[in-house]
Amino acid sequence: MNDAARLTAWVRGRVQGVGFRWFTRANALEIGGLTGFALNLDDGRVQIVAEGPRENCHRLLEWLRSDDTPGRVDGVTEIWDTPRGGYEGFAIR
Template identity: 45%
Template sequence: MPKTSIAAYVYGRVQGVGFRFATQQQANGLGLTGYAKNLDDGGVEVIACGEQQQIDQLLDWLRQGGPKHAKVDKLLTEPRAVAEYQGFGICH
């Protein structure tokens, strides 16, 4: 299947609660590549590359609130050009 890529911007209580680490674990389990990165405005940017079905599963998990201590208030997505990443990382 062809690969696709998205950028997701997640807002709410998503910094300081293990959100990037949990997103990394979820994405790795789905076979996705990309990264999760804290933003200066308090949100988290998630870039995910892989098959659409797995990306949709990650987005569903994000919409449901992500990890236990997080609270997602808003999720914005946009398509991105497919890029090659080595696994799914956490950017600082």
Template identity: 45%
Template sequence: MSPHYIGTMADAADHDAGQDVRLRARVEGVVQAVGFRYWTVRKAEELSLTGTVRNEDDGTVAVVVEGPQSVVLEFRRWLGSDDAPGRVDHVEESVSPATGEFSSFDVVY
């Protein structure tokens, strides 16, 4: 675990809300072949976040997103909401300081 690891989005609430963070999320449920990646890109762009989304071989979707903590929290809430396409059963997450490696939000194939 990185010494800069923060934990989950709930743990991040104890840190500076304006700090840029990186959320890594593994989304489980019916999230492939339902437009989930497309809508994830749209939501991230709407919130001016950067990162990636991709389908995994095990049927999950992997998301890496960076931006201001409060905005990333809004995105995280959306990931687990009924507004997200398909059916999200569980979101496994970890949060760390942002690296700044992304300049946009893209689907990775």
């Protein structure tokens, strides 16, 4: 169950200008074992790519859907894939 996975999530709501990417990175680092990035998109969403143990990716996704995030999350869309690698740490883009 703890095989490696790649989570790509798009978070919509009031998620730009509220520290959302910073808190996402902090949470990914706290969970541990995750690499990837958080990026503001032109349409107001934030895109998150996280690679690492599947269970850790699920924990990050649960946090994205929780009431613990900054701003206001109206919804999260996610897709799962196999890791592609190439990330060092977890970046804010």
